[in-house]
Amino acid sequence: MMKYELKDFQEKAVTKLTQLMVQADEMYRKYHDKISISLSAVTGSGKTVMAAAAIEALLNGSEEFNVEPHQNVVVLWVTDSPALNDQTFNKFQISSEMSVLMMHNIENTTTEEIRELQPGNIYFLNRQKLADSSLLTRGGEIPTFWQILQNTYDRGTTVYMMLDEAHRGLGQNSSHDEKRRQTIYRKLIDGFTDTAEHFTLDPMPIVVGISATIRRFEEAMQGRQKRTVLPEVSVSPADVQSSGLLKDTIVISVPSATDAMQGIYLTNACRTLQESTDQWKLWCQVNQLPIVNPLMVIQVKDKVKSTELRELCAEISEKIPWIDQHKSFANVFGEQTDYSIGGFDIPYIQPELVQDRKEITVLFAKEAISTGWDCPRAEVIYSLRSHNDDTYIAQLIGRMVRTPLARRVDVDTLNSVTCFLPYFDQTTVQKVVDHLTKDSTDGSAVSV
Structure with a gap:
């Protein structure tokens, strides 16, 4: 039994997922x-909660989902980053009623402590720990994680690999990091043979891919012969939207061929943030609720210069006078660097902490915003990056459509999100928005 009451669409999905996991x-x-x-x-639908409910039913049994306890089963939950791993854990x-004793983070010392994954347990693993240079794969006197996994197979235990953000690491991207991930x-998934070590790892028995954009995962699985x-x-996006978990309106600002200049987009983004801040403050005061502090995300290029960050901060401060030069800015760059430039402080913050740091009003990001990031108070995004990949754009917009209070409110403008994407492909953006709002009976759900 979950601690949270599942919504109708979640319950239907959990029922089907549990049945398929039993069948598998x-x-x-x-x-x-x-x-x-x-x-x-779609992002914001509670994929992790649904998966947790199915796993709990499988391991503990459930009258609600008509499942008997499966005693000889292990779940290996695999994520793409340490932060996402901790967030999921x-x-x-x-969300679940499962004992904390059933949940384990795989650490660099795990192979020193166990010789196989124990049935009835869930293990959380971020894939970086399986890099060739990792302690878990180095071997020697201590078994590798690969050996631990094979020992588990040899014991006759069914291992379910739950691949979170399954669209990543299974596509055709040629970047160095993507190749390592693949x-x-x-x-x-497929196993391997190390002839030098006289070791063979069998293929993963059951792989469950979880994503808002599942196409890459499904194509990769269909391409495997065995x-x-x-x-x-x-899950239908319309069902999620009608539940109040997603915002009703996605306002997209993408340049047309006749746009003479794109500098107006930051001005409009600041104006939108100001209006959203004022409206949320008034609505929360009237309804005697804690104030929602909207966040604006600014997505910059990989090699952004300090001078460019300073200019953005200065322009934002000019348009939003109440911005605090020392407390309102932060970044989630992979370099994890604190900036202090031209009187503006832009410290690094772990992505999972942004939601609760209410003083942060403007968040600078590179690619981190597109995957595994929960911040329902993010109401505005201004991107200086260019993209035409539908999977990436779907992930990005999906991160912005969660409702701050996980329900619809009685002010239409507070049920909307605004995305300023001057360098994105307009046709692809429209395709993504159509998917997120398909089956909607409200023709004004999208504004481009």
């Missing part, structure tokens, strides 16, 4: 089939 276990045990399953739901503890995921693909568990 039966197919693996009886016929040694390797299985893949996918859970597709915390969500499981908060190599690690390929080893986990893996059976079960039907997708898909």
